[in-house]
Amino acid sequence: MARSKVLFISHVDSYFSGFIDLVRMLNSSAEYEPHILFPANYPNLAKHIEICSAEQIGFTALALPIPSGAITSGFLARAKRSIIARSKAALLVFPITGYLSYLTMFESRLRTIRRVLASTKADLMILGGDIVGHDMALYIKAGHELAVPSVLLPGWMASAREPAELYFENPRFFLNRPMNRLLGHFFPRWIYEHRGRALVRQPAQEALALETLGLAPPLPWILHSGFADKIAVESEAALKYGLAEGISETAMVVTGSRTHDKMHDQIAIAREARAKLCNDLALAQDKPLLLSALPPDQLYGLGRPECDFSSYRDLVKFWISALCAAADGNVVVSLHPSARKGYEPFIAELGAKISDQPVAELIPLCDYYVACISATIQWAIACGKPVINYDVYRYRYTDYQGLKGVLTIEKQDEFLDVLRRMASDDTFRNEITELQKIDAPRWGNLDGKAGQRIVALFDELVEKKKR
Template sequence: MKFGSPSPDKKILFVVNEAGEFVELRRVALAAKDAGYGVAFLFAQQGYINLKQDRASCRLNGFDDYFPGRSLRRSLQSKQYQEIADGLENGYIPHSLRQERKPKRPFATGAALLLSALATPLLALTERTAGVLDARKKRKHARTLQPFNYARLVYKHVTPALVIYGQEFPGSVNSLLTKLCNRDNVPTLIIPFAVGTAKEMVESLSDKPPYDAERNIINKLAASLFPHWVNYYASKKLLRLPGQKIFLLETLGIAPEHPWIPNNSRTTCIGVESPEMQRYYQRMLFPPSQLRVTGAAYDDILYTARKSDTARSLIFRRLRLDPNKPLLVCAWPTDQYGSRDIPLEFPNYKALCMAWAKTLAAASRFSDFNVVIRPHPVTDPNLLMEVLRPYRLHHRVTDIDTLDLVPACDLFVACVSSTLRWAAACAIPAINYDCYDYGYTDFNGAEGLFTTNRYSTFVSLVERLTENKTVYEEARTKQMACAKEWGMQDGRSMERIINLIDELAGPPSKSTSPSEFHANE
């Protein structure tokens, strides 16, 4: 059920820093709009990779959107122009036909010709000057403070009743917005989009020189003056950010108390996805008042799909698969060789892909399992086809949303992906092949989810789970026993999230009943 225009003083500002955040926050935004709130998105980072498609999604759903790279005034002006364009039948009608025709005035025409003649030399000079100014402007926009300044302007313009993030990390504009919100008594909320731990941070930064605390005098000074920015891993003394950025954030008063803990911030509340994540936050000593177990927006989609008699059959029909055979879904690994400076089992990404393809082809050939491959959006399609074609797997690739595939499958395979928690919550056995050797232990509590960093073990796990029904059923039984720890599988997660939003922001003039959320899914 959709409502009309929301109360103008109940707007929610969603802040997106990474492309992965938008998918989850968009689900919450749709429910918030249905509940009567106004919605605006701020794409906070310059060069945001999915800007075009995510802005298109915002327009499709009636959300305002902002992004650094052009002035806020131009953004608002473009909105006004878009409203005019919407009445011109998608470009087929010129604007002149929508205007009242006015008689020509000879004096106005002559004046326009004179001004044009006088302005031509000046315009040429202005364009040359503008070229120099434009280059300076680009350099200025590349500076660290530009996204912060833009975020402040958007906050002032939107005047939100609540600000929602997908995550919090040092150096993001989120810290500044939270500071402004706390000053103005505006609540802030984190709806986490992924599993994040300190282990992930040290693994990703330990081999990068700018984060070495001993690299230069600036880093050494930052480590000495601000020891909470220091961490130790793999015989190295590390900084969470390069020294210069640490000084900047500390000077601005927007540095977190514990920079190495993801989502550590002064936000009002964190919507915790599951009991397992609640235990993690408790281990990291987050204040109990900051935590609220709500479940995640994707929970209700998984719940509906698992309870439906038709969801699985629809997936099988779309993929033209034999419904009498079990389904293995592989979330294809991305190329992360550029971020790893340690020896890996395979010399390059293509060789790694060939190994994955060989294993999946064997499962397809020697077991009863259907095999389907879901590539990541950043995967090179040409390389993927080149790798899969010799194994006759190129026709097994699909663009169906992973969130729809997981509850329909019987075995899920991925590489250190947050999507593995979906399988855990759905009681589906899974294999986490840590082919980049990150060593994450995020899923150790899921007993039907197997993690390995060795290819030989990966091959063995795939063989045993696809060819040995006893081994498979044992894994499924173990996963069923702990599934409730990994997701809120009662179909009411979005209801809890919206109730929390109402509690923080105050309910809008019109609200949606809990049953309507299920209808909107």
């Protein structure tokens, strides 16, 4: 009996990282044949293609990897973003031209995606999320036209505040623009008021093209609110979050993730794994171990006026220096999947150790975790690890609001103070740990069976498709 084909769409580094363990699990099964589609370039595409080739995982790459050090980095990357931004801005000057350009572009992409889906003969399609302004809605629509159900495996949920903060200083999204006002009049769900400023989720020309083609989600400001058949969420907390934002309860299924299974396995060998980590990185085994996820660079483009730092290098220097001073050098840093490799020597010079292990494998081994509004914080909560959430960009998201085991701060002096206390005051750290453990079950069921629950969801959708 032929295996059912599951097509994973890997748009970015983090999607591949979230998929790969599940892909490996399916690749060794008798029921499913995984295949990964790489629609576009991203920093670690070449590495991910090598993994697929080495492990005999089927894949299709629609674009060749860009060599390291080419246009994806430094000045040329900023120049490329500037050219694209100016080209889009030019289209907005001519409303009808802009609308028709988006319409033509979406229709062309939709035709390409239909051909790709038909050629792969997929029975099920998996996406890392559904984000307005990206092409996930095109895949979902093409899938439905070809009777291919879609499942979202999102690593995070988000409120309307997240895109509102991202676009707050960008005039293209201001409602006071004539075309945006017209969009808001006919489609008021595209409007959101934030900090006294009315914004649209996408500029009018693009939003109207999405509406014309039936690609616009019912809740444009809400992440993952499109037309995927199911959303496999990580936890009861994520389910509650989605419900509060207006996503239908019937659209979501609490499965957990393969990341949870990885943490379950690591917890079982935590003592040995921690000893090996400390030995490999020359860290003290008898001192509290600080793990930190370095925040990605959010200072490019229009920048972030609310941030205390004008350059990412200065931010990294302060962040790492503060960690090392507080923890007496017993610091492990996990880089974001898209982080520039050029920062590794700089971080090492400041006294921190960098680990290439997935952060989900490191979290069960640490004593406390430091990150910036990261989706990985939910994993630390699930493991009962105290968290310092240093909102260095001052986005002020509400994801972890009210959690006593997550200490959210945004000022430098407060960050330094809580770091010192967490590192040196065992009683304080233990108190925060116990508070975190109370909330842990709501943020992840670490029973090692999340993969089985995800496959059960796949079974349900594939069987429904065959009927």
